[in-house]
Amino acid sequence: MATIRMKPVKTPDLFLECFCISPDVFAGKTPTEISRLEVREGKARNELGDFFDIAGSSGKTAEETDIFIDGDCSRVKYIGSKMTAGSVTVNGNADMYVGGWMKGGSIHVRGNVDSFCGLAMEGGEIQIDGNAQNYVGCAYRGDWRGMRGGTIRINGSAGNDIGTFMLGGTIIIEKDAFIHISTHAEGGTVVIKGDVQSRVGGQMVKGDIYVFGTIEHMLPGFKEIGTVDKNILGQSMKFRHFIGDLGERHPKKKGREIYGNLYLRAS
């Protein structure tokens, strides 16, 4: 393994669009070549090296390349987007679209992330030590093809619209979430270990939601069908089992309709 080390040296006035910060792009390039990669700040074209000191070495392939960013990236978008292998570590906060359209490898942000973390992700792992803003693991605006695979773990809490149009994969929020969980989902699993305010599973077709805390307002489209024992993330618990969203179309399997499952921890 080889590591490229980046240190922020200048805070952009606007926000930097850094599609290039990915092991796939860095692989096989020298620090000098990497520092010349184009980044956009609004309509202005800049080089990555204008904002970061870049040192170390990259591997031949993405798989053999680690990226370590030592500092604050609160104004840096698209870190690790579309990456297929290797790793990115941010020792600080990051802006929007961390790991968007990611296919493989791993991302670790030691601070907080803004919105759209793991957007339309297909595989790999994202670990956020702090909080996430809105749209964790959701589909791109307007798109009906959301997260398909991989795992996103937020150690803090998250905002609204988590797992919108989700098709597969797992999202784990260790603390609380606000509103709109798995809206329009047709698969995948979302686990909220804390509390959720409302709008859980709206227009959900398929998929699973686990809430360990409370849901302040349940949607009327969900119906309680019993109590189940489940082992989730290594913990065995008793859950109240709801199915829904009954207002949405549902596919049939062997003559039986398939619903979205909402498991709410039994008190």
Place this chain on the structure above:
Amino acid sequence: MAELLIKNGFVVDPSQKMNGDVADIAIRDGTIVEKVGSDAKVIDAKGKVVMPGGVDIHAHVAGPKVNAGRLMRPEDKLFKSPNAQEHYRVEMGFSIPSTFKTGYDYARMGYAFVMEAAMPPLHSPHVHEEIHDTPIIDEAALPVFANNWFVMEYLKKEEIENTAAYVAWLLSATKGYGIKLVNPGGTAAWAWGLNCLSIDDPVPFYDITPAEIIAGLIKTNEYLGLPHSIHIHQNSLGVPGNYKVTLDSLKIAEGVKANNKFDREQVMHSTHIQFHSYGGDSWANFESKAKEVMDYVNTHRNITVDLGCVTLDETTTMTADGPFEHHLNSLNHLKWANTDVELETAAGVVPYVYDKDIKVCGIQWAIGLELGLYAKDPSRTFITTDHPNAGPFTRYPRVIKWLMSQKAREATLDSLKYCSKVIDATDLHGIDTERTLYEIAQMTRTGPAKALGLSHVYGGLGPGLDANVAVYDLDLNNMPTDPEEIEKAFSRALWFVKSGQVVVKDGEITHHGNKRTVWVHAKVRENHQVTRDIQDKFLKNYTLGIGNYPVWDHLAPNPYVIEVDGEA
């Protein structure tokens, strides 16, 4: 005087029966002339193909439904919106490109004129604002008439003269070009949650049939002597077995002769015929009836068609055929927009993915090409994709490639998941016809210009015509063996001269051109009855006053008005 000389190209211009003759094209002040002086700027076209600027007879490029598509599909722009380049504006989108991208992409393909195929009259100011915002290309728009309360009420009583007076008034009020019919009667029925799936299904409340609306509007069109014929999207679009409805509708034109001073010969233009050439009675036994439909078209000279080729892309469907969009939404469960346009029409928008792994999509793709290959008269059969309904207009070069190369068709056929089922349901696999450059020019230039009654402006390189000239990187004597080279050449013109101005060089935009809006002013005798009826409906039924209805002149700042004397 701005003079330009395009030298030594292989000129392919069916309007002058030139099939690759090496010749010079001389241009002065935006018009093609016999010759120019020795100071003229010279473009060396030696070894390259020179064609008149393209003419698109049917595309949805401006107006509220196009914009609704843009609004509801931000994902259509994702990774398909290059950052702004030096000489031009930001371009956005794929199936519903921004106005700038629309103008630029047509220009890059060497197109000079585009017909917006369905203008809701009430929203014509929006249509014209967008047309105005689209650079380079000349455009016109067809207002929709076949579900309009005035039209249905007049035609029920067979009042052709009154219908004509109303049509003439509306063309002027909306700066429209001709008479468009979309699902005659069916869209009006949609207001009751119904549809007209055959030409004899009565329209609820109006007590008139689609057949009567079609026949009445043909008569009206020829009564007025408009440059274009009626332009019809028939009933039962996209439904298995609909080819019978298509043939029934085409037969309405039998025996009718064109009456106009614009060299137009047809009395009916039947659009995106691919969507109307379906056999079977369900998606399970869905099959092509391209041969049956084209056999009829081939033997009836007073009909023209455009193809509406499926390009196997993710796209956005949009039509004034409101009930069809509802039906489509129930099939694919994606996003759906629906609107009612007061006394006039309706519209719907639904995204659609023509997936190579779906049998029906493969068959639709094959039907479009079969029609283009079965056509005996390429100058009556035009290349379109019903943009963006069957695919984006930027795929015309790909459609051209498929029509010109059996090898290219077979390669695509092989890439379909249900290749053998598509072969069973269509004839495409057995067709070895390969269209020539001359025929492609008939299908994209001369033919559509003539059908629109615009052959005195577009579609040719004869002296006196508007100087729209495209130079393509194709050597007529040494055509590429790799069909991809054909697609590449037609995607990016080496040069494109629009109204005498060089707007594209090496496939890149160099100038924003001198865009015009073309519309028809039909003069008719004063008709007090119709004037009263219009005032009455604006008082009783419309949500706006008549004074706010017509398109203000400043919304169409560079008009090219075609005068028609409907009194004569």
